Amino acid sequence: MVLLPGDLLGPPPSNAVFIAKRVFYSTKAQFCDNGQSHEVAIECDTVGLQDPCLAIHIDRKRVMQIKRLAWKFRGNQTILVDGLPVAVFWDVHSWLFGPPFGSAVFVFQTCLSATELLPWSTSHILWESQLHAWRNE
Structure with a gap:
């Protein structure tokens, strides 16, 4: 690349194209009182925003x-960690559709009984199991 005198007089041409974005976050977590510490890694990969995906590693x-994260940017799923069911809730709307430095919310909640695995169980009362997430700007 060669710069000649006068190259910086006008605005630079805007030919930058967004190709892909990969967000990776890693931390340690303990899911029960006497349990071992686990490495939790969250990876969001947007390849051209055509088919973004989210992966969680323990x-x-x-x-x-x-x-198909563009359609499932909010949701929940239950995983097993050391035989213990853990409900994972996510909201990645700002990562996909917000500003370049948007935030995301992930909640990991341990479930101690089988009735907690069924979100619409008759023994479950809806307002006791609500997830509240907010974003500070």
Whole structure:
């Protein structure tokens, strides 16, 4: 690349094209009082925004993958960690459709009984199991 005198007089041409974005977050978590510490990794891969996907890894093993994330940007799924059911809730709308530095919300909640695995069980009262998430700007 060569710069000649006068190259910076006008605005630069805007020919940058967004191709892909990959967001990776990793942390340690303990899912029960006497349990071991686990490495939790969250990866959001948007390849050209055509078919973004979300993957969650526990101790480097993929335990959950959500495809067609543009349609499923909010949701929940139950995974097993050390034989214990863990409900995973996610909201990645800002990552996909918000500003470049948008935020996302992930909640991991342990379920101690089988009735907690069934979200619409008759023994479950809806207002006791609501998930509240907000974004501070």
